[in-house]
Amino acid sequence: MTVQPIRLFGDPVLRSPAVEVGDFDAELRRLVKDLWDTMGEAGGAGLAAPQLGVGLRVFTYHCDGFAGHLVNPTFDVVGDEYQEGLEGCLSIPGLAWDCRRHRRVIARGWNMYGEPVEVEGTDLLARCIQHETDHLDGVLFLDRLDEETRKRAMAEIRQQSWFDGSAPTLKQSPHPLFGGAN
Secondary structure (H helix, E strand, O other): OOOOOOOOOOOHHHHOOOEOOOOOOHHHHHHHHHHHHHHHHHOOOEEEHHHHOOOEOEEEEEEOOEEEEEEEEEEEEOOOOEEEEEEEEOOEEEEEEEEEEEOEEEEEEEOOOOOEEEEEEEOHHHHHHHHHHHHHOOOOHHHHOOHHHHHHHHHHHHOOOOOOOOOOOOOOOOOHHHOOOO
């Protein structure tokens, strides 16, 4: 198992747009495995590469009976229905707030071997696809909350033992694709 440390709210990598994957090689497959193992260990529905400190457009998902990964994903909204529901994030552990998302999306991207993939998501899977794609754009779900909820969320985050007001320093080795920088 190759569980990696998850970057927490405050780490600048979570606010930096990820770059597209160009090489579908063994290092990419290792990253997907690390994402999968870390997501599973943490009990998450999805995990994006920036959450491991890797600025590449890759995420894994496991929800609503669907599991997989997408490399260089995009999505299109299907219909005009929205859903309101609790949303959390492994980079903001133990907290969740109501967040509005599109109810249905179709995501397109590639698998770790460079083969095209299309995933249609409704409800939780649609929420997950949107949430993880946001991570790849340097956007956190906190940015999607209404103003009052966002203020309340920030107050709750500031009270958490893991939050010190600055980017957390990880005590474990960074992922090799991140170039050794912590």
